[in-house]
Amino acid sequence: CNFRAPQEVVLSLGVGARCGYASDSGSLRSLGTRSGPNPSTKGPPRPAGVPLLRRCELPVPQHRTPVQAWVESLRGYEETCLGLADLHPDVFAVPPRLDILHEVAIWQKNFKRISYAKTKTRAEVRGGGRKPWKQKGSGRARHGSIRSPIWRGGGIAHGPRGPTSYYYMLPMKVRVLGLKVALTIKLMQDDLHVVDSLELPTSNPRYLLDLIRHRCWGDSVLLVDVDEDMPQNIVSAVSNLKTINLVPAVGLNVHSMLKHQTLVLTLNTVAFLEKKLLWHDKRYTALYPFRLPYSDFP
Amino acid sequence: MAVAVVASALRVGLRGCGRLGRPACGLRWQSQTQEPSAYPGIVESTEEYKFVERLIPPASIPEPPRHQSYPTPSGWQPPKDPPPNLPYFIRRSRMHNVPVYTELTHGNRQMTLIRKVEGDIWVASVEVAEALVKGWLPPQVRDQIQTQQHHQEGEPGMR
Numbered sequence: 001c002n003f004r005a006p007q008e009v010v011l012s013l014g015v016g017a018r019c020g021y022a023s024d025s026g027s028l029r030s031l032g033t034r035s036g037p038n039p040s041t042k043g044p045p046r047p048a049g050v051p052l053l054r055r056c057e058l059p060v061p062q063h064r065t066p067v068q069a070w071v072e073s074l075r076g077y078e079e080t081c082l083g084l085a086d087l088h089p090d091v092f093a094v095p096p097r098l099d100i101l102h103e104v105a106i107w108q109k110n111f112k113r114i115s116y117a118k119t120k121t122r123a124e125v126r127g128g129g130r131k132p133w134k135q136k137g138s139g140r141a142r143h144g145s146i147r148s149p150i151w152r153g154g155g156i157a158h159g160p161r162g163p164t165s166y167y168y169m170l171p172m173k174v175r176v177l178g179l180k181v182a183l184t185i186k187l188m189q190d191d192l193h194v195v196d197s198l199e200l201p202t203s204n205p206r207y208l209l210d211l212i213r214h215r216c217w218g219d220s221v222l223l224v225d226v227d228e229d230m231p232q233n234i235v236s237a238v239s240n241l242k243t244i245n246l247v248p249a250v251g252l253n254v255h256s257m258l259k260h261q262t263l264v265l266t267l268n269t270v271a272f273l274e275k276k277l278l279w280h281d282k283r284y285t286a287l288y289p290f291r292l293p294y295s296d297f298p
Numbered sequence: 299m300a301v302a303v304v305a306s307a308l309r310v311g312l313r314g315c316g317r318l319g320r321p322a323c324g325l326r327w328q329s330q331t332q333e334p335s336a337y338p339g340i341v342e343s344t345e346e347y348k349f350v351e352r353l354i355p356p357a358s359i360p361e362p363p364r365h366q367s368y369p370t371p372s373g374w375q376p377p378k379d380p381p382p383n384l385p386y387f388i389r390r391s392r393m394h395n396v397p398v399y400t401e402l403t404h405g406n407r408q409m410t411l412i413r414k415v416e417g418d419i420w421v422a423s424v425e426v427a428e429a430l431v432k433g434w435l436p437p438q439v440r441d442q443i444q445t446q447q448h449h450q451e452g453e454p455g456m457r
Binding site (some may be wrong): 061062124151274279281283284286287290293294295296 | 323335351354355357358378379381387389392415
């Protein structure tokens with residue numbers, strides 16, 4: 001398979017063009033270097049005076065270090081570098097499996113599809129039970145019914161038959177890996193922003209649009225919070241905007257992440273996603289569906 | 299004849315109930331003369347649920363317990379702590395086993411697969427080949443050793 005470093009692959013299905021590539025002047029994009037000559041390093045050197053606002057709750061493997069992202073705030077235009085947040089490398093620095101992203105995106109598109117197209121076969125078309133003329137002697141070609149597929153007005157031989165369902169499920173771990181790969185690619189392409197919370201000073205959508213334009217986040221932004229209760233300001237600001245969308249963390253999916261140019265997560269969302277996505281690395285295979293009770297889950 | 303039968307049936311029925319729902323004068327139902335029985339009715343108890351709870355299986359794989367000596371009787375050994383200073387790292391599987399598997403293709407091609415190699419797999423494959431060659435192997439096997447690297451879409455950080 002072709003190996004292309006993630007920096008060269010631009011994955012965006014979003015609307016419009018980006019407003020110009022602008023990297024944060026102080027952004028440290030450390031890739032969670034694993035097992036270099038000295039695997040016991042704590043991580044990339046942090047500049048003095050920059051607080052670490054979040055550590056990984058779940059244990060990080062010994063040979064890997066957390067990746068980091070700047071924590072920003074939506075309360076002011078210039079509040080961009082409040083501190084650093086550690087992100088778990090097994091969620092935000094996995095190998096960029098584009099084939100898995102493709103599989104999951106296509107699955108998301110197709111598994112809900114039911115095509116309702118239906119045509120009538122020669123048996124269902126009205127009429128055509130009688131032999132139109134006798135077999136021999138009339139001089140015309142021999143036919144058995146006036147509704148056979150070669151006749152005008154006849155049935156369709158191999159047409160779509162009834163509602164067809166294109167439902168299929170990818171394995172749970174493939175879907176989980178798709179989410180991890182999408183988060184990794186968003187982070188590595190500077191399209192992921194971590195925010196302390198989604199509180200705005202006003203509920204004016206103009207403020208949000210100006211903030212996004214000022215920070216060059218792109219044309220479409222996906223804001224993710226943990227619960228369904230979100231601050232009223234952001235809910236009303238986003239409600240009439242088409243390209244800026246607000247979803248709870250359970251609604252995060254690969255198609256939305258690829259469709260929007262920027263992804264904005266809160267710190268609580270990052271913790272939630274890490275916990276949920278890393279659990280699948282350490283679980284038994286399901287004896288029965290996980291919606292039924294297990295002794296230590298949920 | 300039919301009238302006599304009906305009359306006798308009516309007389310039998312009327313002997314039991316004088317008024318509506320109550321026995322005839324001076325009589326009481328048998329259940330009223332006895333003491334209230336000691337039957338407590340239906341009691342719901344959740345004390346026995348603990349026998350069900352201990353049968354429900356866990357969903358996540360536990361960490362292996364610490365043993366006195368390694369390797370354990372089954373031959374298992376924990377990963378080295380801290381990990382050795384190499385340019386690659388081979389993770390354990392989710393059941394804490396070494397990720398070495400056998401593969402058979404075309405009915406006769408036997409291969410050994412080492413999965414979950416992170417870092418520089420070229421160096422890893424060279425070292426594996428060297429380690430195989432170090433011991434004694436029959437010459438026909440030694441000549442047949444081939445290694446192949448399967449890069450899966452590269453890794454972030456590798457240029």
